[in-house]
Structures are given as structure tokens and as C-alpha cells.
Amino acid sequence: MIQQVHPAALELHNLTVAYRQKPVLWNIDFTLPPGQLIGIVGPNGSGKTTMIKATMGLVPISSGAVKIFDQPLAQVRARVSYVPQRNSVDWDFPVNVWEVVLMGRARPGQLFRRYSREDKALARQALEQVKMENFARRQIAELSGGQQQRVFLARALAQQADLYLMDEPFAGVDAATEQAIMELLKSMRAAGKTIIVVHHDLQTVNEYFDWVVLLNTRLIASGPTMAAFTPELLYQTYGGKLNILSQVGDLLSQKQHPLREKTPKAP
Numbered sequence: 711m712i713q714q715v716h717p718a719a720l721e722l723h724n725l726t727v728a729y730r731q732k733p734v735l736w737n738i739d740f741t742l743p744p745g746q747l748i749g750i751v752g753p754n755g756s757g758k759t760t761m762i763k764a765t766m767g768l769v770p771i772s773s774g775a776v777k778i779f780d781q782p783l784a785q786v787r788a789r790v791s792y793v794p795q796r797n798s799v800d801w802d803f804p805v806n807v808w809e810v811v812l813m814g815r816a817r818p819g820q821l822f823r824r825y826s827r828e829d830k831a832l833a834r835q836a837l838e839q840v841k842m843e844n845f846a847r848r849q850i851a852e853l854s855g856g857q858q859q860r861v862f863l864a865r866a867l868a869q870q871a872d873l874y875l876m877d878e879p880f881a882g883v884d885a886a887t888e889q890a891i892m893e894l895l896k897s898m899r900a901a902g903k904t905i906i907v908v909h910h911d912l913q914t915v916n917e918y919f920d921w922v923v924l925l926n927t928r929l930i931a932s933g934p935t936m937a938a939f940t941p942e943l944l945y946q947t948y949g950g951k952l953n954i955l956s957q958v959g960d961l962l963s964q965k966q967h968p969l970r971e972k973t974p975k976a977p
């Protein structure tokens with residue numbers, strides 16, 4: 711019998727996405743391994759959210775293809791969980807924490823499904839994992855930003871997916887919460903999940919991620935963090951914006967310094 715090798719978690723093939731004819735992702739092509747913590751890194755407007763949305767079928771693709779676990783999204787939708795960028799969600803929607811987390815157990819096309827005992831147990835467990843069980847009846851609009859973020863993480867956990875796409879899960883959360891979320895993500899990885907995280911803090915990339923995708927409309931790099939998260943590639947990704955690159959001062963000062971312009975030779 712032929713041994714089944716683990717399929718890639720996510721493949722993008724020559725993916726181009728445009729808003730009003732203007733490409734914001736250009737010919738992106740990469741393959742991401744399963745069972746890893748993967749960081750998506752790039753400046754504001756570089757197409758990170760668009761890439762996640764295109765993967766989830768939420769924005770039209772101009773050309774190219776998306777494959778998840780070797781299949782089109784429609785075949786594996788239940789195995790994929792998406793945590794949107796927080797500021798993209800309407801928080802005034804009148805719904806409480808418990809209802810949001812239970813939505814993680816909803817099935818496509820079954821909006822008014824009755825939730826089973828198991829669904830409720832999974833939702834409760836997810837709320838405990840993010841330490842929000844005492845807020846179950848609270849309206850979502852009445853939570854702090856960091857608390858909302860944890861509730862949306864709980865919804866994703868309740869879904870029991872295999873691939874998680876998280877758009878800036880650490881935005882606006884305090885250091886202790888970030889550590890707690892990170893521990894959770896590591897335990898998910900230990901359970902074989904693939905977690906793709908859009909991430910802005912360059913300081914923590916080395917520590918957090920096994921694999922990094924550098925994006926700036928085009929793909930700059932995709933590879934193990936050791937190989938892809940280099941000063942040279944960051945310089946390309948951020949177009950030499952020094953204020954951003956100063957965040958990675960440690961990293962840059964360790965290696966040869968690509969930021970310093972070569973002293974022009976005397977004529």
C-alpha cells in the first residue's frame with residue numbers, strides 16, 4: 711500500500727487579487743506545511759488580510775488557485791477556522807459571549823441548528839481555555855478589546871478545526887494575555903493543528919513562529935523562520951522603512967547591516 715504523506719496545509723498557486731482593477735496581491739505562490747505555527751508578516755496595506763480572505767473565499771480571486779489540505783475550500787470548509795482582524799467586525803451586534811462561542815459549532819447552511827450537548831460542552835471548554843467563562847452572559851459590545859479577542863479565539867477553538875487563520879490576534883491585547891494566547895496556540899500545534907497568524911510585532915517573530923511568510927503585494931519569502939526572517943528579506947519587505955526596521959534592531963545588529971548604505975567610493 712502506498713503510504714499517505716501529510717498534505718500541505720495551504721497552497722496558493724499564482725494567486726492574484728485586485729480591488730477595482732488594482733492588484734493588491736500579485737502572483738503569490740507558496741506551500742505551507744501542516745502542524746506548524748506560521749507568521750504572515752508585512753507592512754500595512756501589503757495584502758495580508760486580503761490573502762487570508764481570499765483563502766477563505768471571502769474576496770474574489772482574479773487568477774490562481776487556493777488548495778487546503780490538497781482540496782478546494784468547499785470540500786474542507788468545516789476544517790478551517792477564521793478569526794478576523796478585530797476592527798473589521800461590527801461589535802454593536804446584540805449578541806452575548808456564549809452565543810458567539812456557540813457559533814463556532816454552527817454548520818454551513820444550518821443557521822438555526824439546535825446545538826447538541828457536545829456542542830455546548832465544546833463551547834464551554836473553549837471559554838475556559840481563554841479564561842472568559844465568567845463573561846458568558848455579557849454582551850460582546852460590553853467587553854474590552856482584549857476580552858473580545860479572547861472570545862473570538864474561543865469561537866475558533868470550539869470549531870475544532872485543523873487549520874486556523876488568525877488576523878492579528880495580538881492586536882490590542884496586554885502582554886499577559888498575549889502570553890496566554892501564545893501558550894494556547896502552542897498547545898494547538900502540539901495537537902497537530904496548523905495555525906497561520908498575521909503578525910505585526912517583528913520582535914517576537916523568531917520566538918513565536920516555525921515558518922514565516924513575508925509579503926508586500928508580492929511574495930518576498932516563505933520558509934522556515936531561520937531562513938526567511940533575515941535582515942535582507944525584511945529590508946525588501948518593508949522597502950527600507952527605517953522606523954519599522956528599528957524594531958528589529960537586535961536582529962539587524964547581529965548580522966551584517968544591510969541598512970547602512972555602503973560608503974561611496976571616492977571618485
Ligand SMILES: Nc1ncnc2c1ncn2[C@@H]1O[C@H](COP(=O)(O)OP(=O)(O)OP(=O)(O)O)[C@@H](O)[C@H]1O
Nearest residue numbers: 729730734752753754755756757758759760761795
Ligand atoms: N474592500 C476593499 N476595497 C478596495 N481596496 C481595498 C479593500 N480592502 C483592502 N483594500 C486595499 O488593499 C490593500 C491591501 O489591504 P489589506 O487589508 O489586505 O492589507 P493588510 O496587509 O492586511 O494591512 P494591515 O496591516 O493594515 O491590516 C490596501 O491597499 C487596501 O487599501
Ligand SMILES: [Mg+2]
Nearest residue numbers: 758759760795
Ligand atoms: Mg490586515
